Amino acid sequence: MRDTKRIKAVIFDLDDTLISWEKLAHMSWREFNRPKYDRIHDLVTQWGHTLPPKEQFADVINELNRQSWEKALETGRAEGLAAVLLRGLAFCGVDTADLTPQPILEAYQWEPLPGVTPFPDAHAVLEAIQAQGYKIGLITNAYQPMWMRDNELAHYDLLRFFTARITSGDTGFLKPHPAVYWRMLGLLNLMPHEAIFVGDRPTHDIQGAHSVGMTAVLMAPPYLNHDLGGQTPDFTIASLSELLPILEQLG
Numbered sequence: 001m002r003d004t005k006r007i008k009a010v011i012f013d014l015d016d017t018l019i020s021w022e023k024l025a026h027m028s029w030r031e032f033n034r035p036k037y038d039r040i041h042d043l044v045t046q047w048g049h050t051l052p053p054k055e056q057f058a059d060v061i062n063e064l065n066r067q068s069w070e071k072a073l074e075t076g077r078a079e080g081l082a083a084v085l086l087r088g089l090a091f092c093g094v095d096t097a098d099l100t101p102q103p104i105l106e107a108y109q110w111e112p113l114p115g116v117t118p119f120p121d122a123h124a125v126l127e128a129i130q131a132q133g134y135k136i137g138l139i140t141n142a143y144q145p146m147w148m149r150d151n152e153l154a155h156y157d158l159l160r161f162f163t164a165r166i167t168s169g170d171t172g173f174l175k176p177h178p179a180v181y182w183r184m185l186g187l188l189n190l191m192p193h194e195a196i197f198v199g200d201r202p203t204h205d206i207q208g209a210h211s212v213g214m215t216a217v218l219m220a221p222p223y224l225n226h227d228l229g230g231q232t233p234d235f236t237i238a239s240l241s242e243l244l245p246i247l248e249q250l251g
């Protein structure tokens with residue numbers, strides 16, 4: 001059967017697009033990450049290295065994380081989590097030349113954020129999109145490697161839907177940099193006019209999708225109030241279910 005659909009793929013942002021941060025538990029990034037920093041401390045000291053006390057080690061890594069993310073937002077170039085952690089260990093006096101990042105990342109053990117859950121219609125909408133023959137992609141502005149966020153997607157039972165998934169940490173670029181969109185299109189083997197992008201941040205998701213020529217849908221659930229920042233989404237939806245008639249319309 002010849003597929004005559006113009007749109008062949010729907011590419012999603014993750015945070016506040018497929019999973020809702022509305023009820024994110026009130027805790028600081030440092031508080032959330034502290035057990036992760038402690039596990040890395042345990043691992044690296046088990047390897048025979050000397051580190052400052054856990055409290056100070058957590059301060060160092062947390063500050064480097066913060067600086068790295070701020071710089072990434074400013075420059076559009078994303079440093080991966082492994083690089084930040086190795087830099088933190090080097091700052092604490094560890095000779096990192098022979099350290100392999102994988103066990104350190106595994107000790108970090110990324111996990112779902114407390115209070116974050118998929119939007120109630122996420123599974124049904126993704127199932128419908130998949131059943132209609134669309135490929136489904138994911139681009140997230142995250143500095144973790146995708147395999148870490150995959151653990152989270154599996155926890156939410158969302159992993160099964162995606163043909164391709166990338167994080168900015170993996171690609172080295174943050175949305176709205178066009179490179180991250182081209183990378184995804186390459187993975188899906190599609191041209192920009194064959195895909196639509198759905199995301200909640202006008203100046204990341206919408207601007208980037210438009211910069212490569214993709215149709216861009218703004219996810220604007222009632223609890224979010226992002227400034228449009230001069231961007232004009234092609235469509236705006238308040239819930240994921242509203243995507244289905246849009247896809248029908250785009251044919």
Ligand SMILES: [Mg+2]
Binds near residue numbers: 200201
């Ligand atoms: Mg988002």
